[in-house]
Amino acid sequence: IQTQFDKILYERLISTDGDFTNIGYGFYLDEKQEPTFGKPLIFYNIKTNAGNTPINFANDSQNIFTYNRPSNTYFNSQTINFGAEVNEFELVTNYNSLFEIYYSNYIQRVFNPLTRLHKITAYLRPDFIIDYKLNDTLIINNRxxxxxxxxxxxxxxxxxxxxxxxxxxxxxxxxRPTAPLLIQDLEIITLSETRAQLFWTPPESLEGITQYVIVQDGTTETILPKTATSYIVTGLNVGQQYTFAVLTEDANGVRSSQHKGINFVEYDFKRNVLIIDDKIVTIDDKIVSL
Known part of the structure; x- marks a missing residue:
């Protein structure tokens, strides 16, 4: 598959203490690791809070606390990767590949052994020339x-x-195996400074679903029976950001092609605030729904 654009791998800076910062970066090199010009670069432009690690350039006393960060993933909603890959910043696996959702079936049809390329000459009406889209379906002689x-x-x-x-x-x-249905919503409740509880509404139908998979920070997986509707997370630290996702899985190991995810920072009960996606939210009933 050849594309008319480029995408690059981004990384999240790590401090000298070994902790993740809120600064993401990427660099564009050729095969010899030299700076180069390539095809137009496509990415999501995400306004990011630098938080406790502001950006400061040499010989400049001004700190930058907010900056525009390029990314291949728009939070957990969609990604320009060609399949399920780990978000380079949030470190959670994103399954919502635009290619998989919108173009996979088209590519399959193109390479179907029964597919043929037909060359046709025609005189087109002006309204067709103005309005047609490349993903339109043309019907000629009922085909x-x-x-x-x-x-x-x-x-x-x-x-x-x-x-x-x-x-x-x-x-x-x-x-192709049909992916199981997605859960309908996801909530998180803080129980203490080290514990939180996830709640979700099951899919409209549990047919074919054998279990839930809870993914924490893109790596840690916990398996729950399909009858479960909540899960208690322990070992949390105040001020640390966590990412949770809930997927469904069938007997063949096929997981829901999309998932419900939530970004969460364990909050300090003394301050009575919660930080979600870099936004401070005052807590009244300890329940926040996304």
Whole structure:
């Protein structure tokens, strides 16, 4: 697969004490590890609070507490990675790949052994030329086609179309396992300065689901039965940020293609505040829903 843009690997700076800072960075090099110019770089621009590790440049007395951080992932909602990868900043696995969600089926159809490339010459109406999108489905003689590319002479409206015929779902393809359903919502309650409790609403249907997987900080996994609707987390530290995600899993080990996630900082009961996604929230009933 060739793309018309580039994406790079980012990292999160670690302090001399070995702790994670709130500063993320990336660098663009060629195969010889030399600075280079490549294709247009695509990324999410995320406004980030530098927190306790503000940015200070040499010979400049001014500290920068807020900056724009490039990322391949927009929090836990979506990612421009080509599959499930760990968020380089939050260190939690993100399953919401835009490629997987929106383009995977298209790629499968393109490489289906029954798919053919059809070249058609046509004169297109002005409204079609103005309004068509590359993901449109064209119907010609009761047959459906995807658009591969179009070349149009705007003076004559004569067009050369390369179209890909659409094969009925499942024909000529290996069967893909259907991912189990996603939970409906997720809440977190602080129980003490070292303990918190996750609550969630099960999917509309538990058919095919055998268990829940609780993922903490992208690495630690806890398995719970499908009858569970809550989980108590222990060993938390005041002021430290944690990330939790709840996935469903079936008997074949297939997990929900998306997940519900929550970013959480254990709060100090004396201050009676909670920090979520760098925002300070006053706690009244100790319950915060995202």
């Amino acid at each position: 459906k086609y995807n658009i591969n590319d179009i070349k149009v002479n705007l003076n004559t409206r004569k067009a050369e179309l390369n179209l890909i015929n659409i094969i009925a779902e499942g024909i000529g393809q290996a069967e």
